[in-house]
Amino acid sequence: MSYLHLKVPPTRDIRLRPCNAYGGNLENLVCGQKEGCLSNNGRTFAQTTGCQLTLAMGMAASIPNTVVIYHGPVGCGAGSLGLAGQSKMSQQARGNDDAVGRVWMSTNLSEVDIVSGGEKKLEAAILEAERRFRPHAIFIGNTCVPAIIGDDIDNVATRLQDRVNARIIPLHCEGFKTRFVATAYDIVYHGILRYLLGNQHDRKPIIEDEAAQIAYELRRKKTVNLLNVGSMGYVDEVELVRLLNAIGLEANVYPCFTSPEKFVKVKDAALSISICATHDDYFVEHLKEHYGVPYVLNTIPIGTDNVRLWLLDVADFFGIREEALKVIAAEEAELNKALEPLRKSFVGKTAFVSTGEIRAGAQACMLENDLGIKVVGIRAHHYDEFGEIVFENFKDRDDVTINVAANQPFEQVNLLRRLKPDLYLGHGNSNVWAAKQGVPVLPIYGPNNSYLGYKGIFEVASRLERILSNPRWYNTLGETTQLPYKESWYEQDPYLYIRQTTEAA
Amino acid sequence: MSTATDRPPFIEKPRFSCPLGGAMATVGALPKAVAVLHASQGCGGNSNGAIMQAAGHLGSGYCGGASIPASGIGEQQIVFGGAARLEEQLESTLEVIDAELLVVITGCTAEIIGDDIEAVVRSYRAAAADGRPPLVHASAAGFKGNSYFGYDSVLQALFRDYVVPTKEKKKGKINIWGVTPALDVFWEGNLIELRRVLEGIGLTVNTFFTKQDTLADLRGAGDAELNIVVSPVNGVAAAEVFKEVHGVDHFITDLPIGAKATASFLREVAKRLDLDNDEVEAFLVAEKDAYYHFFNRISDSYADLDFQRYLVIVADTTYAVSLASFATHELGWLPKLVAVTDPTDLEERAAVVERFTGGLADPKETVVFEADTSQISTRLFERWPKPDGSKYYQPFSPAFVIGSRLDREFAESIGAGHLSVTYPISNRCVLNRGYAGYRGALHLVEDVISALVVNR
Numbered sequence: 001m002s003y004l005h006l007k008v009p010p011t012r013d014i015r016l017r018p019c020n021a022y023g024g025n026l027e028n029l030v031c032g033q034k035e036g037c038l039s040n041n042g043r044t045f046a047q048t049t050g051c052q053l054t055l056a057m058g059m060a061a062s063i064p065n066t067v068v069i070y071h072g073p074v075g076c077g078a079g080s081l082g083l084a085g086q087s088k089m090s091q092q093a094r095g096n097d098d099a100v101g102r103v104w105m106s107t108n109l110s111e112v113d114i115v116s117g118g119e120k121k122l123e124a125a126i127l128e129a130e131r132r133f134r135p136h137a138i139f140i141g142n143t144c145v146p147a148i149i150g151d152d153i154d155n156v157a158t159r160l161q162d163r164v165n166a167r168i169i170p171l172h173c174e175g176f177k178t179r180f181v182a183t184a185y186d187i188v189y190h191g192i193l194r195y196l197l198g199n200q201h202d203r204k205p206i207i208e209d210e211a212a213q214i215a216y217e218l219r220r221k222k223t224v225n226l227l228n229v230g231s232m233g234y235v236d237e238v239e240l241v242r243l244l245n246a247i248g249l250e251a252n253v254y255p256c257f258t259s260p261e262k263f264v265k266v267k268d269a270a271l272s273i274s275i276c277a278t279h280d281d282y283f284v285e286h287l288k289e290h291y292g293v294p295y296v297l298n299t300i301p302i303g304t305d306n307v308r309l310w311l312l313d314v315a316d317f318f319g320i321r322e323e324a325l326k327v328i329a330a331e332e333a334e335l336n337k338a339l340e341p342l343r344k345s346f347v348g349k350t351a352f353v354s355t356g357e358i359r360a361g362a363q364a365c366m367l368e369n370d371l372g373i374k375v376v377g378i379r380a381h382h383y384d385e386f387g388e389i390v391f392e393n394f395k396d397r398d399d400v401t402i403n404v405a406a407n408q409p410f411e412q413v414n415l416l417r418r419l420k421p422d423l424y425l426g427h428g429n430s431n432v433w434a435a436k437q438g439v440p441v442l443p444i445y446g447p448n449n450s451y452l453g454y455k456g457i458f459e460v461a462s463r464l465e466r467i468l469s470n471p472r473w474y475n476t477l478g479e480t481t482q483l484p485y486k487e488s489w490y491e492q493d494p495y496l497y498i499r500q501t502t503e504a505a
Numbered sequence: 506m507s508t509a510t511d512r513p514p515f516i517e518k519p520r521f522s523c524p525l526g527g528a529m530a531t532v533g534a535l536p537k538a539v540a541v542l543h544a545s546q547g548c549g550g551n552s553n554g555a556i557m558q559a560a561g562h563l564g565s566g567y568c569g570g571a572s573i574p575a576s577g578i579g580e581q582q583i584v585f586g587g588a589a590r591l592e593e594q595l596e597s598t599l600e601v602i603d604a605e606l607l608v609v610i611t612g613c614t615a616e617i618i619g620d621d622i623e624a625v626v627r628s629y630r631a632a633a634a635d636g637r638p639p640l641v642h643a644s645a646a647g648f649k650g651n652s653y654f655g656y657d658s659v660l661q662a663l664f665r666d667y668v669v670p671t672k673e674k675k676k677g678k679i680n681i682w683g684v685t686p687a688l689d690v691f692w693e694g695n696l697i698e699l700r701r702v703l704e705g706i707g708l709t710v711n712t713f714f715t716k717q718d719t720l721a722d723l724r725g726a727g728d729a730e731l732n733i734v735v736s737p738v739n740g741v742a743a744a745e746v747f748k749e750v751h752g753v754d755h756f757i758t759d760l761p762i763g764a765k766a767t768a769s770f771l772r773e774v775a776k777r778l779d780l781d782n783d784e785v786e787a788f789l790v791a792e793k794d795a796y797y798h799f800f801n802r803i804s805d806s807y808a809d810l811d812f813q814r815y816l817v818i819v820a821d822t823t824y825a826v827s828l829a830s831f832a833t834h835e836l837g838w839l840p841k842l843v844a845v846t847d848p849t850d851l852e853e854r855a856a857v858v859e860r861f862t863g864g865l866a867d868p869k870e871t872v873v874f875e876a877d878t879s880q881i882s883t884r885l886f887e888r889w890p891k892p893d894g895s896k897y898y899q900p901f902s903p904a905f906v907i908g909s910r911l912d913r914e915f916a917e918s919i920g921a922g923h924l925s926v927t928y929p930i931s932n933r934c935v936l937n938r939g940y941a942g943y944r945g946a947l948h949l950v951e952d953v954i955s956a957l958v959v960n961r
């Protein structure tokens with residue numbers, strides 16, 4: 001699969017044909033996905049969700065020394081207003097003392113621009129971004145409006161590239177183009193591959209030193225890319241790097257929180273390690289094809305089963321399975337001891353999990369197998385071919401409800417009213433709707449908390465124990481808040497509004 | 506440079522979202538009203554960040570956040586039109602959601618493809634016999650303006666199609682507009698206090714967006730004697746529509762903050778409505794007394810620690826005018842730069858500067874129109890000498906910045922204290938706090954002085 005010759009990579013809708021509207025059991029989901037008959041499902045009642053622009057630009061903005069320009073009306077990108085300090089904290093956590101908060105601009109397209117085009121404004125914004133901030137890269141995010149009126153952002157980028165030092169990276173991330181927000185990852189990686197890697201030349205040593213060259217080659221053979229698109233907090237990075245170090249590997253983290261000029265090394269690595277296929281499949285495949293860097297991307301290291309799978313995948317590539325098994329045995333023994341006192345507070349408890357497909361499957365598995373919490377339902381934002389491995393644990397389990405939806409709290413409230421879980425682990429924007437039903441919530445990811453590796457298991461367990469030990473805030477919220485749904489809705493089939501489109505388009 | 510041109514070609518970190526975001530916030534603040542977005546799938550989610558976390562962590566409320574019904578315009582609708590999808594969404598919304606008022610909010614894509622929304626609304630209303638909630642349509646395409654425009658757009662739709670026209674007017678009944686939910690992060694607290702003081706001079710007051718208000722009050726707002734708009738910008742166009750449709754006049758003024766501003770605000774209102782002078786004055790005396798009883802508690806520390814500050818204000822027009830006057834007249838501070846952050850047409854700027862007369866020693870010198878966060882510092886040092894290394898250089902100190910969260914780094918860079926008062930505010934949590942009137946001003950004093958003593 002190489003799409004790098006294209007200005008715009010294909011959307012997930014076309015490339016992977018995932019599904020984002022489904023309710024029922026796992027078997028039908030896996031089957032339907034394989035046959036491609038679920039990808040056109042929609043909803044006749046729907047609630048607002050995110051778009052690929054927001055995700056793409058969030059990812060781009062987390063790369064230090066960049067400016068992101070929203071080319072569109074002033075509201076696209078307004079979500080950044082709530083995150084003004086966020087990327088600064090994330091960069092500071094990684095030792096970047098000069099970190100500034102997110103720097104973004106909007107070309108503020110007006111009614112006049114709808115008629116006459118907005119390219120002039122974009123030009124002005126790029127030049128001023130360069131003058132004011134001297135960034136390494138300027139990401140342009142194309143939004144719905146200029147895409148419809150036909151602005152050519154690639155042309156603007158090419159035209160101006162000679163006049164600015166920053167690498168200009170056009171991203172075609174118009175919200176209306178895809179139903180799958182995850183397309184955003186492909187868009188940003190596409191930009192990085194095409195404009196950052198494609199243009200960086202390997203630094204040739206000035207003086208050829210054979211000994212140094214050999215040393216470098218040896219090192220290179222043990223150096224891996226660890227991919228973080230922003231969902232991994234610094235503590236998680238540290239934990240995964242610790243595990244990779246433990247089996248003798250060196251890791252560099254890309255692309256988020258790493259300054260663009262360091263990207264060149266991504267091509268030199270011995271292996272790319274993904275923690276989530278939803279994030280990285282596009283990138284690792286292209287890295288392999290164009291630069292010969294192989295990859296692993298089967299699972300996310302959440303819960304002992306998946307940490308083991310993840311680490312062994314890596315170890316097998318380097319032929320060091322035995323070393324890895326020793327590390328795993330020692331880590332698991334230590335962890336088990338630490339978990340033991342916590343486990344008693346989970347006896348008889350049930351949980352509902354809702355987030356991106358890979359994380360959802362792995363987290364659910366962790367709850368059951370590591371903590372003994374029974375999972376009663378799993379929601380995934382979407383489902384595609386990469387889900388099968390992480391959902392393996394729930395095969396033939398009729399006692400676990402599977403729902404595929406991006407947010408859509410109306411389906412969730414209906415499900416939760418029936419399932420009455422003791423705990424909810426979910427994604428931002430969905431959590432509150434469980435909380436309003438009185439269900440205690442653990443946010444399923446966050447930049448300041450640990451979720452991955454062995455430390456992540458312990459940390460999640462201890463946070464769950466803490467939350468269960470005093471759920472009163474949630475209980476009170478449930479008693480004092482009114483949800484906007486009609487009582488009759490809770491008696492309906494939760495999937496009533498899923499429109500099945502059978503023909504495989 | 507952005508100051509020299511009429512409409513800057515771009516805005517750095519715009520301090521507002523688009524009309525859609527403003528409209529969502531406005532509908533969300535009305536009791537049991539529900540927005541139905543006819544826009545691309547991400548517009549609502551993206552705007553939610555702006556009207557929730559960036560608005561002092563305002564919650565999703567009744568049917569906000571991820572619960573807002575939305576048609577989710579995609580490629581198919583762009584090509585074939587989206588009216589049918591909107592109709593479908595409205596019908597299913599009726600089945601699932603318990604709403605007493607529905608507001609269709611149209612975004613960029615819907616308005617560019619030119620869906621005939623009025624036809625959808627007409628056919629919805631034609632079926633109204635079965636007890637459906639009323640439906641209005643607010644146009645809120647992103648390219649039409651900013652979030653404040655969205656507030657106006659919702660109000661205009663309500664005034665035309667929801668508020669019941671009546672010839673009879675009730676003496677002493679007034680409506681308050683101009684306080685924008687979420688975009689004024691202290692909106693509900695401000696409205697509560699405005700109602701309190703106006704009731705204090707004997708009026709019947711409708712504020713529409715507080716817990717105490719009902720949709721019935723909104724529906725019946727047409728019999729008011731006067732509309733009071735406490736902003737020279739927001740709600741003004743809507744008040745014009747109100748006048749045209751319901752024959753109610755309006756009074757445009759500034760948001761009063763502090764004893765002095767609130768007293769003159771109430772006196773003006775009293776004059777417009779011909780109220781009993783003695784009753785009004787009696788209320789003002791009692792309020793002033795209570796106000797300074799608390800206000801003067803800062804006196805010992807103010808006098809011992811020299812709490813006077815040079816001040817930079819970074820705010821939208823509404824807050825800029827009121828904060829400048831409060832700082833000058835109540836705190837006795839020295840505003841040296843007032844950066845007005847909302848886009849203002851060149852022709853309107855003189856009038857905006859004019860509003861600062863009385864509130865600032867030298868409005869022409871002090872007020873700038875600057876939306877770009879990174880340029881505030883440039884504007885300041887156009888007015889105050891830059892450090893030149895000389896022994897007797899007079900620094901811009903002691904200084905304070907009243908602005909938004911975005912201005913904290915600037916404040917730090919000049920060694921000034923900082924308080925987020927204007928939008929966006931992601932670094933504070935705001936519940937019923939307001940800064941308007943007497944009680945609000947006391948909160949403002951508490952918060953500003955607390956920022957000065959935070960390290961003691």
Ligand code: SF4
Nearest residue numbers: 076144175545547548
């Ligand atoms: S207009 Fe399009 S790009 Fe902009 S926020 Fe809405 S869906 Fe996203």
